[in-house]
Amino acid sequence: xxxxxxxxxxxxxxxxxxxxxxxxxxxxxxxxxxxxxxxxxxxxxxxxxxxxxxxxxxxxxxxxxxxxxxxxxxxxxxxxxxxxxxxxxxxxxxxxxxxxxxxxxxxxxxxxxxxxxxxxxxxxxxxxxxxxxxxxxxxxxxxxxxxxxxxxxxxxxxxxxxxxxxxxxxxxxxxxxxxxxxxxxxxxxxxxxxxxxxxxxxxxxxxxxxxxxxxxxxxxxxxxxxxxxxxxxxxxxxxxxxxxxxxxxxxxxxxxxxxxxxxxxxxxxxxxxxxxxxxxxxxxxxxxxxxxxxxxxxxxxxxxxxxxxxxxxxxxxxxxxxxxxxxxxxxxxxxxxxxxxxxxxxxxxxxxxxxxxxxxxxxxxxxxxxxxxxxxxxxxxxxxxxxxxxxxxxxxxxxxxxxxxxxxxxxxxxxxxxxxxxxxxxxxxxxxxxxxxxxxxxxxxxx
Amino acid sequence: xxxxxxxxxxxxxxxxxxxxxxxxxxxxxxxxxxxxxxxxxxxxxxxxxxxxxxxxxxxxxxxxxxxxxxxxxxxxxxxxxxxxxxxxxxxxxxxxxxxxxxxxxxxxxxxxxxxxxxxxxxxxxxxxxxxxxxxxxxxxxxxxxxxxxxxxxxxxxxxxxxxxxxxxxxxxxxxxxxxxxxxxxxxxxxxxxxxxxxxxxxxxxxxxxxxxxxxxxxxxxxxxxxxxxxxxxxxxxxxxxxxxxxxxxxxxxxxxxxxxxxxxxxxxxxxxxxxxxxxxxxxxxxxxxxxxxxxxxxxxxxxxxxxxxxxxxxxxxxxxxxxxxxxxxxxxxxxxxxxxxxxxxxxxxxxxxxxxxxxxxxxxxxxxxxxxxxxxxxxxxxxxxxxxxxxxxxxxxxxxxxxxxxxxxxxxxxxxxxxxxxxxxxxxxxxxxxxxxxxxxxxxxxx
Numbered sequence: 001x002x003x004x005x006x007x008x009x010x011x012x013x014x015x016x017x018x019x020x021x022x023x024x025x026x027x028x029x030x031x032x033x034x035x036x037x038x039x040x041x042x043x044x045x046x047x048x049x050x051x052x053x054x055x056x057x058x059x060x061x062x063x064x065x066x067x068x069x070x071x072x073x074x075x076x077x078x079x080x081x082x083x084x085x086x087x088x089x090x091x092x093x094x095x096x097x098x099x100x101x102x103x104x105x106x107x108x109x110x111x112x113x114x115x116x117x118x119x120x121x122x123x124x125x126x127x128x129x130x131x132x133x134x135x136x137x138x139x140x141x142x143x144x145x146x147x148x149x150x151x152x153x154x155x156x157x158x159x160x161x162x163x164x165x166x167x168x169x170x171x172x173x174x175x176x177x178x179x180x181x182x183x184x185x186x187x188x189x190x191x192x193x194x195x196x197x198x199x200x201x202x203x204x205x206x207x208x209x210x211x212x213x214x215x216x217x218x219x220x221x222x223x224x225x226x227x228x229x230x231x232x233x234x235x236x237x238x239x240x241x242x243x244x245x246x247x248x249x250x251x252x253x254x255x256x257x258x259x260x261x262x263x264x265x266x267x268x269x270x271x272x273x274x275x276x277x278x279x280x281x282x283x284x285x286x287x288x289x290x291x292x293x294x295x296x297x298x299x300x301x302x303x304x305x306x307x308x309x310x311x312x313x314x315x316x317x318x319x320x321x322x323x324x325x326x327x328x329x330x331x332x333x334x335x336x337x338x339x340x341x342x343x344x345x346x347x348x349x350x351x352x353x354x355x356x357x358x359x360x361x362x363x364x365x366x367x368x369x370x371x372x373x374x375x376x377x378x379x380x381x382x383x384x385x386x387x388x389x390x391x392x393x394x395x396x397x398x399x400x401x402x403x404x405x406x407x408x409x410x411x412x413x414x415x416x417x418x419x420x421x422x423x424x425x426x427x428x429x430x431x432x433x434x435x436x437x438x439x440x441x442x443x444x445x446x447x
Numbered sequence: 448x449x450x451x452x453x454x455x456x457x458x459x460x461x462x463x464x465x466x467x468x469x470x471x472x473x474x475x476x477x478x479x480x481x482x483x484x485x486x487x488x489x490x491x492x493x494x495x496x497x498x499x500x501x502x503x504x505x506x507x508x509x510x511x512x513x514x515x516x517x518x519x520x521x522x523x524x525x526x527x528x529x530x531x532x533x534x535x536x537x538x539x540x541x542x543x544x545x546x547x548x549x550x551x552x553x554x555x556x557x558x559x560x561x562x563x564x565x566x567x568x569x570x571x572x573x574x575x576x577x578x579x580x581x582x583x584x585x586x587x588x589x590x591x592x593x594x595x596x597x598x599x600x601x602x603x604x605x606x607x608x609x610x611x612x613x614x615x616x617x618x619x620x621x622x623x624x625x626x627x628x629x630x631x632x633x634x635x636x637x638x639x640x641x642x643x644x645x646x647x648x649x650x651x652x653x654x655x656x657x658x659x660x661x662x663x664x665x666x667x668x669x670x671x672x673x674x675x676x677x678x679x680x681x682x683x684x685x686x687x688x689x690x691x692x693x694x695x696x697x698x699x700x701x702x703x704x705x706x707x708x709x710x711x712x713x714x715x716x717x718x719x720x721x722x723x724x725x726x727x728x729x730x731x732x733x734x735x736x737x738x739x740x741x742x743x744x745x746x747x748x749x750x751x752x753x754x755x756x757x758x759x760x761x762x763x764x765x766x767x768x769x770x771x772x773x774x775x776x777x778x779x780x781x782x783x784x785x786x787x788x789x790x791x792x793x794x795x796x797x798x799x800x801x802x803x804x805x806x807x808x809x810x811x812x813x814x815x816x817x818x819x820x821x822x823x824x825x826x827x828x829x830x831x832x833x834x835x836x837x838x839x840x841x842x843x844x845x846x847x848x849x850x851x852x853x854x855x856x857x858x859x860x861x862x863x864x865x866x867x868x869x870x871x872x873x874x875x876x877x878x879x880x881x882x883x884x885x886x887x888x889x890x891x892x893x894x
Binding site: 026027028029031032153156157160161166167184185188189202203205220221222223224226243244246247248250251254255257258259261262263264267269270271272273276279280283284286287288290291294295297298299301302305308309312313315316317318319320322323324327328330331332333334335336337338339342344345349352353356359360363364367368371372375396422423427430434 | 473474475476478479600603604607608613614631632635636649650652667668669670671673690691693694695697698701702704705706708709710711714716717718719720723726727730731733734735737738741742744745746748749752755756759760762763764765766767769770771774775777778779780781782783784785786789791792796799800803806807810811814815818819822843869870874877881
């Protein structure tokens with residue numbers, strides 16, 4: 001991606017003249033202004049640019065910055081100004097921002113809002129994080145059943161400024177129950193006297209305030225929606241979630257799954273922005289758990305001290321056999337866990353996946369066995385090379401099957417399989433690898 | 448997510464009456480019809496439903512199915528019917544579908560298309576897979592500079608049927624050079640005699656046909672775009688990429704990164720749908736590479752056979768020390784690689800990240816050292832417990848720093864750091880772990 005050329009902004013900021021800064025800012029996207037501000041938070045020009053933006057643009061720009069930047073930019077803002085800024089925010093951004101503030105400041109701020117915004121904010125605050133309710137915006141376009149396309153367009157024209165989107169509007173009955181969705185595309189194509197009820201899209205897709213955010217994102221992706229309507233317990237329309245929020249959720253969930261795959265627990269930001277203590281906390285838990293898991297591997301080795309003492313050459317092959325078990329397990333676990341996350345794999349597939357893995361892991365094990373046998377006869381006697389080759393088939397098969405079954409079992413038990421972390425599965429495969437190796441060695445080489 | 452209730456469709460299909468099937472289908476979304484068809488491909492009702500859909504809906508439904516389903520549904524379609532179906536597809540779906548066909552069928556089909564579609568298809572076929580050109584649609588709404596908002600809306604009204612979106616239109620000069628973007632929101636709010644040039648959005652964001660698809664997706668996410676215009680070498684507008692395609696790319700790239708993290712190479716689909724041989728191929732490469740990498744670990748152990756022979760108790764602690772080095776490395780590598788993928792981490796951050804890791808890994812190592820020392824004095828003499836504790840600090844630090852530096856180095860060299868696979872970094876950390884352990888043991892315990 002090419003970088004945006006910020007020179008006009010830099011020049012204006014150097015001049016120090018408010019009007020020049022405001023003028024230069026009009027040349028840029030809100031997302032670019034946010035980027036410039038984040039890059040220049042330390043040298044005060046970022047803050048100076050922010051202060052010179054009109055209030056509505058400030059609200060828009062804040063929506064493109066990280067939580068910590070939002071806090072930093074507003075920590076010294078007087079309460080009256082903060083209330084004006086908050087009033088300009090889209091309802092979903094507003095609740096996220098409000099949640100960042102310390103409780104005393106929250107209380108002071110909420111008193112300064114007008115009644116409508118205060119009610120809206122209080123209602124949205126009630127939804128737990130990670131649900132559709134917490135993600136949704138209440139700034140949607142809505143019509144009562146029975147109006148015409150022409151009337152609908154007139155309403156949209158007048159209210160567009162305050163709406164998250166006017167490209168999808170929602171038609172409700174007198175009680176507020178959602179009847180259907182009509183697109184602006186259909187409204188402008190239709191004759192002006194057509195009743196909107198006859199223009200509704202087929203197959204209404206909606207969700208409930210309690211739905212988890214990854215399910216929301218999956219619905220939006222599956223149906224290619226611009227916006228998804230959210231209903232309360234009485235099937236009344238209470239909000240919408242737009243595609244751009246779904247994209248953020250997809251990115252966020254992917255980051256979380258990738259982190260879990262590397263045994264990093266929940267971390268709100270990335271490595272560059274997270275404070276050292278957050279990084280420590282997100283990593284220590286799994287490291288300690290895995291140390292204890294590896295005590296079993298150590299105990300496995302200790303159990304076979306006699307055969308190891310008698311054939312120290314066995315040790316040379318231990319890392320590659322144990323690692324192969326672990327790697328085969330990591331591979332199949334990764335594939336199954338991702339399949340579960342994207343909805344490709346469901347529990348009832350388990351037998352089919354098990355059989356497929358039996359086939360694939362056998363082929364993998366056989367290829368690997370040939371490879372290590374060739375390495376083996378260079379380094380050690382034929383008996384050891386044979387032990388190693390036979391072990392390889394067994395451990396790759398064991399690792400592969402553990403990697404398939406464990407995530408499916410966890411999923412069956414209602415535990416998010418990603419939370420078990422690939423390294424734990426790897427470690428379990430490792431232990432099996434050690435036990436299988438020295439058991440086979442004992443049989444082939446005697447004690 | 449709740450399941451869609453397909454009963455009306457099942458009943459209509461059971462009746463075998465074409466009209467009843469067509470009528471029942473109108474109750475459902477294209478995405479749901481696609482899902483029903485995929486679930487019922489084996490029992491012929493899927494195919495029967497597809498054949499009973501009107502041609503335009505068939506084209507739409509195909510866009511929601513996987514490549515293999517697309518092929519299966521159309522393999523017996525007569526050429527004339529296939530041409531009609533292809534004509535109804537959006538231009539981006541059409542080129543993807545065309546690429547699935549065998550060459551003889553491609554040649555036959557292209558001759559049956561009308562000139563406009565043939566030209567469009569041929570142009571799009573020229574762009575390499577994974578670029579903006581291959582992803583874009585040519586069905587965009589475009590105006591010449593100078594027309595009014597009223598005229599623009601009239602044009603949109605008449606051409607809407609054939610456009611991918613009418614919510615963003617593109618304004619070009621007489622040569623076709625892109626001047627700006629105007630939203631339908633602004634067009635309907637504006638007075639009808641306003642010239643569109645005065646309604647353009649600030650900060651035009653566009654891309655080039657050569658841009659990689661993950662950069663395209665990142666632009667769309669960064670600016671919350673509905674559609675991104677794509678320019679050719681002469682800055683002429685040649686296509687647009689819509690947000691729904693960007694969402695698919697984000698999912699696809701996340702899957703690829705997650706697979707790489709589990710040392711699974713490029714795989715077009717997931718574990719449930721991929722044929723066994725594809726799974727074998729995507730896994731064997733890394734397994735073999737990692738076997739050879741682990742030979743170094745084995746050689747490291749072999750090098751220290753004397754001290755191991757003298758103190759077999761050292762073996763008990765080897766797995767947990769080596770694994771801790773590897774796990775710490777996997778953690779920091781995962782964080783850095785994800786940071787690079789999302790754009791959070793850039794090369795010039797390396798020293799800051801190194802210093803942060805020095806701090807975090809020291810804290811992690813210290814915590815772990817205390818843990819293993821406590822385990823150690825239960826299992827072995829104090830000298831060995833001390834050796835293990837000291838080693839723990841060193842290996843966690845070494846693993847953590849390797850995990851930070853290696854991905855950054857690869858990125859610097861222009862290699863995608865995700866392609867190095869976390870397990871390779873883990874293995875390198877493992878080798879270091881073995882060497883550090885037995886070196887420290889040699890110093891503390893003597894030989």
